[in-house]
Amino acid sequence: MNKVLKSADEAAALIPDGATIMVGGFGLCGIPENLIAALHRRGVRGLTVISNNAGVDAFGLGILLETRQVRKMISTYVGENQEFERQFLSGEMEVELVPQGTFAERIRAGGAGIGGFFTPTGYGTVVAEGKETRVIDGRPYVFEAPLRADFALVKAYRGDPLGNLVYRKTARNFNPMMATAARVTIAEVERLVDAGAIDPEAIVTPGIFVDYVLQGASYEKRVERRTIRSDGGRGWSEQAWWRE
Secondary structure, three states: OOOEOOOHHHHHOOOOOOOEEEEOOEOOEOOOHHHHHHHHHHOOOOEEEEOOEOOEOOEOOHHHHHOOOEEEEEEOEOOOOHHHHHHHHHOOOEEEEOOHHHHHHHHHHHHHOOOOEEEOOOOOOHHHOOOOEEEEOOEEEEEEOOOOEEEEEEEEEEEOOOOOEEOOHHHOOOHHHHHHOEEEEEEEEEEEOOOOOOOHHHOOEOHHHOOEEEEOOOOOOEOOOEEEOOOOOOOOEEEOOEOO
16 A cells, blocks of 8 residues: 655645644654644644644744644643743643653553553642542552544654654654554655665554655754853853754
8 A cells, every 4th residue: 555645735635624633753853844834834723733842933833833723732841932932821822731751651542542541740730630540559640541633743764655664863752652643644754765675673663553654855953952062161052053
């Protein structure tokens, strides 16, 4: 079965207003840049976005925030995006903040078909409000429900027409687990290779989890902030930079 789409715009056309989407990446590393840009061009609105973070101003998911295409964010860290902060504090966007480990396990549970799990993280805080709690072996736990989505947009280094995926270094973050936890998974890859060209032992996400794959292009691969020593060791300075 050939799962290759011609472009990111063809993929974005599959996603309707009001959809819940998972978007892979950690910071700006391993994000599906082409798919995010295609959603921005299409103008799809009312999205619920499940992502570790919200990009930065004018890049990554930040471009969807600027055009008010996101109705709700379910995230763990959002400190690099001033527009996110503004919309959150003004009540323009609904936000669910989740501890990062809990966030990862909720996605994994969604992909594994698990009905939820108990974790000690968040007990006694606002995170536990309205949730079932239980004492197990003398320790209090909070019940967390799985996370699933209508669509997962993931980024891989290599992929084939069958949807088998291989990630590169830090880009192997939330992408593999998100690929398992959505009704439809769309993967953009830096290198689309022939079926059989990927060593089966190297495959991270088997094609059974991937519905569509497309060849990405023109990756910027930004990093949020790079800290360098610039004054002979007397101090540190920060500047934006590019990922090699």
